[in-house]
Amino acid sequence: MINTPAEIAQLQARRRGLSDRLPGLPIALWSGQAAARNFPANRYPFRASSHFLYFGGLSLERAVLLMVDGRSILFWDEPTVADALWHGPEPSRVVLAAEMGLDADYPLAELATVLGDRRADLATVAVQSPAARSHQAAILGRSLPEPSQATGADGDLVAAIVAVRSTQDASALSELRRSAAIAVAAHQAGLRATPSVTTEAEVRAAIEAEMIACDAHPAYNSIVTIRGEVLHNERYDNEINPGDLLLVDAGAEVSSGWASDITRTWPVSGEFSATQRAVYEVVLAAQRAAIAAVRPGVEYRSIHQTGSLVLIEGLVDLGILQGKPAELVDRDAHTLFFPHGIGHLLGLDVHDMEDLGDRAGYAPGRSRSDRFGWCFLRLDRPLEAGMVVTIEPGFYQVPGLLNNRDQRDRYGDCVNWERLEEFDDVRGIRIEDDVLVTAEGSEVLTAELPTDPDDICALMV
Ligand SMILES: [Mn+2]
Numbered sequence: 001m002i003n004t005p006a007e008i009a010q011l012q013a014r015r016r017g018l019s020d021r022l023p024g025l026p027i028a029l030w031s032g033q034a035a036a037r038n039f040p041a042n043r044y045p046f047r048a049s050s051h052f053l054y055f056g057g058l059s060l061e062r063a064v065l066l067m068v069d070g071r072s073i074l075f076w077d078e079p080t081v082a083d084a085l086w087h088g089p090e091p092s093r094v095v096l097a098a099e100m101g102l103d104a105d106y107p108l109a110e111l112a113t114v115l116g117d118r119r120a121d122l123a124t125v126a127v128q129s130p131a132a133r134s135h136q137a138a139i140l141g142r143s144l145p146e147p148s149q150a151t152g153a154d155g156d157l158v159a160a161i162v163a164v165r166s167t168q169d170a171s172a173l174s175e176l177r178r179s180a181a182i183a184v185a186a187h188q189a190g191l192r193a194t195p196s197v198t199t200e201a202e203v204r205a206a207i208e209a210e211m212i213a214c215d216a217h218p219a220y221n222s223i224v225t226i227r228g229e230v231l232h233n234e235r236y237d238n239e240i241n242p243g244d245l246l247l248v249d250a251g252a253e254v255s256s257g258w259a260s261d262i263t264r265t266w267p268v269s270g271e272f273s274a275t276q277r278a279v280y281e282v283v284l285a286a287q288r289a290a291i292a293a294v295r296p297g298v299e300y301r302s303i304h305q306t307g308s309l310v311l312i313e314g315l316v317d318l319g320i321l322q323g324k325p326a327e328l329v330d331r332d333a334h335t336l337f338f339p340h341g342i343g344h345l346l347g348l349d350v351h352d353m354e355d356l357g358d359r360a361g362y363a364p365g366r367s368r369s370d371r372f373g374w375c376f377l378r379l380d381r382p383l384e385a386g387m388v389v390t391i392e393p394g395f396y397q398v399p400g401l402l403n404n405r406d407q408r409d410r411y412g413d414c415v416n417w418e419r420l421e422e423f424d425d426v427r428g429i430r431i432e433d434d435v436l437v438t439a440e441g442s443e444v445l446t447a448e449l450p451t452d453p454d455d456i457c458a459l460m461v
Contacts, residue, residue, distance in 0.1 A: 002058065007171050018160055022160050028065065028122055028139070031052040031056070032127040032128060034129075047059055064108065064111055065102075072100075072102045074104070075107065078093050123157040124154060125158060126145065161353070162353060162359055165347060165348075165353060166345070166387060168347065172258065175257075179254045179258045180260040180448075182211055185210050186207045186211050187250065187262055190204075191456070194240070195460055199237070200239075207248065216253060217252070220259075220261075224250065226244040241268060245268070246266055246268055247428050249262070253350075258347070265429045265430060275422060277453055279395050280453050282395065283311065295441040299381075300343075300381055301377060301380050305329065307342045308393075309325055311395070315395075321333060322413075331411075331414070337395050343379065344389065345360060346390055361381070362379075363380060366381075387437045388434060394429055
């Protein structure tokens with residue numbers, strides 16, 4: 001057995017939670033299928049779509065989970081003799097259906113027959129895999145828009161999925177904790193490796209080796225860079241030298257699919273310069289203030305606001321910004337150095353449910369701001385106990401922003417440009433933890449990895 005009896009009961013509870021929100025509506029979730037590299041048998045790694053995984057509990061390929069009239073049914077083709085030859089023996093469909101806690105199982109080709117005239121009412125979520133999406137369209141007899149554009153029964157399904165998946169149950173939390181622990185160990189391995197290697201690629205290797213040794217892998221393309229100001233830097237070809245800050249944003253995906261997402265920034269030499277330390281302390285103060293504000297009922301955007309204010313206060317104290325902090329925040333002056341949102345939902349996906357556009361991240365009736373900086377806020381909802389979010393403020397000197405004529409005109413009076421030049425060894429700093437909203441406040445799932453600058457450096461020896 002892969003799933004324990006408690007996990008099977010949890011899967012059944014998830015499916016009941018979904019069906020109860022959509023009485024009478026038949027629901028089918030497709031798992032998707034792997035993409036070929038150059039020929040079908042040489043494939044990119046397969047991972048089932050997160051909605052299938054969440055309600056089905058196993059990462060089966062070319063499978064459909066049907067929930068209809070209080071029953072949950074698996075459609076999946078038994079492995080062939082050739083499959084057994086190349087991939088070894090696999091459990092039969094009936095065994096897998098039992099592991100998923102399902103009521104029945106059929107070959108995939110019987111989906112249309114079992115659905116019968118309920119086919120016309122069927123609701124689903126479009127999957128990424130083009131092959132699986134055409135199968136969806138064939139079964140439903142209609143084309144499927146992107147999930148973010150879903151309307152009618154599909155739109156109702158999206159809303160119900162968001163309601164169920166937004167807060168994490170006991171099984172999910174146990175896997176999220178496991179994923180967090182692996183990401184912590186991976187960062188520790190990266191810290192230990194730094195003094196003895198010369199390239200970003202080697203630090204990345206140490207980090208990802210730790211994940212792979214735990215039968216996990218990166219939940220997204222790791223960022224391991226001395227060019228931290230490139231927000232989603234996915235290159236690893238720089239040499240690392242004393243004097244550089246290394247920004248590492250790396251999280252694990254465990255075998256069950258659950259993710260973690262941690263960022264730390266450390267000095268390659270093992271010692272922060274005075275200017276690096278000063279800015280690091282400002283980002284850390286912003287992160288701590290934001291985490292301290294996390295509790296049920298609080299609007300996530302107010303946490304972004306709190307972090308931004310503390311960041312500005314620190315930059316005013318350092319003489320980089322000038323003016324009254326509250327007024328600077330109102331003018332969005334923090335976006336010069338902290339242009340992104342303070343975090344996002346975390347779950348099976350690192351940006352959980354972002355395949356649904358903003359339908360998970362934004363409360364009904366809300367949409368993205370058109371203000372620069374605020375437009376990158378990925379989460380704008382009141383927090384609820386059981387949600388897991390990241391808190392990840394940063395400070396970046398992005399030449400394209402700081403030298404932009406409009407920004408210069410707008411914020412020229414807020415910045416002491418001469419003073420800023422003294423901080424030219426600070427290109428990018430981000431500090432990110434994974435935070436569970438609890439009834440009382442919050443719990444940092446990644447707290448085992450310190451954020452204090454001395455404690456971080458102590459892990460490098
Ligand atoms: Mn993140």
